[in-house]
Amino acid sequence: MVLDDASPQASGFEDGSSAADSYMSTPLPPPPVDPGSPFAKYYPLVVKPELIKRPGIFTMYLGFGGPWFWEKSVTRTIQKRIDNSKALLQRSPTQNEVDAFVENASRRVIQARMGVPLGLLVGCVHSYSRIRTEADLPRDKPFARALWDYVRVARHADPFGLRSMFGWTLFRVSTWMFLGSLVSSSIATMNEMANTVKDPRLRQLRERVEELARRKVITRQPQQQQTQTTAERPAGSESQTSASEPAYGRPDAYYGGSEGKEQQFGSWRLPVPEQREPARQQTEYSSGSDFFDDASPVAPEYQTVSSTSSSSSSSSSSTSPSSQNAWERIRQQNAGLSSPSSNQSNVWATISQNASSSSQPQQPQQPQQQTQDRSNESYETEVQARQREREQAQREFDRMLEEERRMSQENSNTEQNGRGWRRW
Numbered sequence: 262m263v264l265d266d267a268s269p270q271a272s273g274f275e276d277g278s279s280a281a282d283s284y285m286s287t288p289l290p291p292p293p294v295d296p297g298s299p300f301a302k303y304y305p306l307v308v309k310p311e312l313i314k315r316p317g318i319f320t321m322y323l324g325f326g327g328p329w330f331w332e333k334s335v336t337r338t339i340q341k342r343i344d345n346s347k348a349l350l351q352r353s354p355t356q357n358e359v360d361a362f363v364e365n366a367s368r369r370v371i372q373a374r375m376g377v378p379l380g381l382l383v384g385c386v387h388s389y390s391r392i393r394t395e396a397d398l399p400r401d402k403p404f405a406r407a408l409w410d411y412v413r414v415a416r417h418a419d420p421f422g423l424r425s426m427f428g429w430t431l432f433r434v435s436t437w438m439f440l441g442s443l444v445s446s447s448i449a450t451m452n453e454m455a456n457t458v459k460d461p462r463l464r465q466l467r468e469r470v471e472e473l474a475r476r477k478v479i480t481r482q483p484q485q486q487q488t489q490t491t492a493e494r495p496a497g498s499e500s501q502t503s504a505s506e507p508a509y510g511r512p513d514a515y516y517g518g519s520e521g522k523e524q525q526f527g528s529w530r531l532p533v534p535e536q537r538e539p540a541r542q543q544t545e546y547s548s549g550s551d552f553f554d555d556a557s558p559v560a561p562e563y564q565t566v567s568s569t570s571s572s573s574s575s576s577s578s579s580t581s582p583s584s585q586n587a588w589e590r591i592r593q594q595n596a597g598l599s600s601p602s603s604n605q606s607n608v609w610a611t612i613s614q615n616a617s618s619s620s621q622p623q624q625p626q627q628p629q630q631q632t633q634d635r636s637n638e639s640y641e642t643e644v645q646a647r648q649r650e651r652e653q654a655q656r657e658f659d660r661m662l663e664e665e666r667r668m669s670q671e672n673s674n675t676e677q678n679g680r681g682w683r684r685w
Contacts, residue, residue, distance in 0.1 A: 299336050303343060306359050314367040316374070323381060324374030331370075338366040350469055361462040365453050372449035373442075380441025384434030391433070395426060588662050 300308040313335060316324065325331040342362040346354045354362070389404065396415075398407040415423040457463055 299340065303353075303359070306343075306353065306356060308339060308363055309360065312360055312363045312367070314364070314371055316371045319378045320371060320375055323378040334370050335367050338370055339363055342366050346466060349473075350466065357462040358466065361457075361460050365456050365460070368456075369449045369453040372452060373446045376441030376443070376445025377438050379445070380438035381434060383441070384437030387437065388430040388433050392426065392430065
């Protein structure tokens with residue numbers, strides 16, 4: 262039997278050792294993305310530097326102010342495009358979409374700043390023509406030499422005019438640069454939109470935008486229709502709608518109305534006299550002590566007087582008819598009218614009879630009737646107190662009238678005596 266050679270000099274082991282040495286000798290590949298790059302957060306998406314468009318020398322220094330400002334502007338624009346696509350698509354963009362964003366964004370940044378050097382050029386040409394005309398520079402000399410000669414002379418002769426000329430020149434150049442920047446920015450935005458529409462790598466983005474637009478229109482139409490319906494709805498429909506709705510706040514709505522309830526169970530309410538509200542009004546009117554209150558007998562609270570005052574006034578009028586005046590005649594006429602106290606007593610007698618008749622068949626409602634009787638008694642007491650107040654006020658008024666009549670008689674007697682003494 263032949264033994265296998267397991268020594269390191271064997272051919273198989275030599276091949277393995279050489280392979281291991283070659284693996285250790287190869288360097289490790291560099292990381293796919295620089296950790297310090299502003300685009301590292303989008304990994305595994307990669308922003309390819311060869312796709313970024315670089316501006317010319319004039320645009321780089323006149324439009325951006327240097328490479329550093331250009332890099333910042335391009336980086337910010339690309340990041341904005343990627344973030345907006347994430348929010349719109351609700352997913353991370355693909356590598357092809359990122360490449361399209363890089364190309365379109367870098368081209369848009371350059372085109373937006375191309376108007377600055379162009380505006381500077383136009384402003385310089387405009388200022389050159391204005392300076393030659395205003396300073397009256399000679400045509401046979403070069404512009405720079407002629408301008409230098411003019412500055413040396415005007416510096417001492419007309420310094421204010423020299424400063425004004427240079428100020429207007431600076432204003433013209435700045436205005437043309439600003440206008441050029443606005444025009445170039447508008448053109449760059451339009452070109453970017455056109456490239457986005459034509460680029461086949463952004464087809465999914467365009468479909469997503471169209472879908473969102475359709476959804477917005479669909480959701481907006483019902484709202485517009487509802488707004489138009491609400492605006493065109495007549496005023497009568499609102500009242501009909503409110504009338505058709507159930508009255509949740511009314512207790513009668515749950516029992517079919519108060520009339521049916523009274524017919525079914527009987528009414529325990531007592532008839533309320535119609536004179537209660539006028540009595541309250543009279544009390545409120547007579548309770549005040551205003552100086553300008555109407556205290557004449559024709560006032561509403563003095564139209565009716567008690568039987569005692571009428572009898573006293575009638576007796577006084579019968580004994581001394583010659584001393585009657587207009588106020589006494591008015592009181593006599595009002596005394597013949599029916600007093601409200603008798604009407605009120607009759608009304609309350611009817612109320613008490615109805616209460617007694619209604620309390621017999623309805624025994625469970627006695628506590629309520631007792632409460633109503635107490636309220637009726639308190640109301641009668643209040644009416645009597647008011648009647649006494651009116652009688653007292655009438656007596657005071659009669660006394661005041663008597664005093665006035667007596668004073669008027671005394672004054673007339675005094676005048677007659679004075680006339681008699683004048684005759685002498």
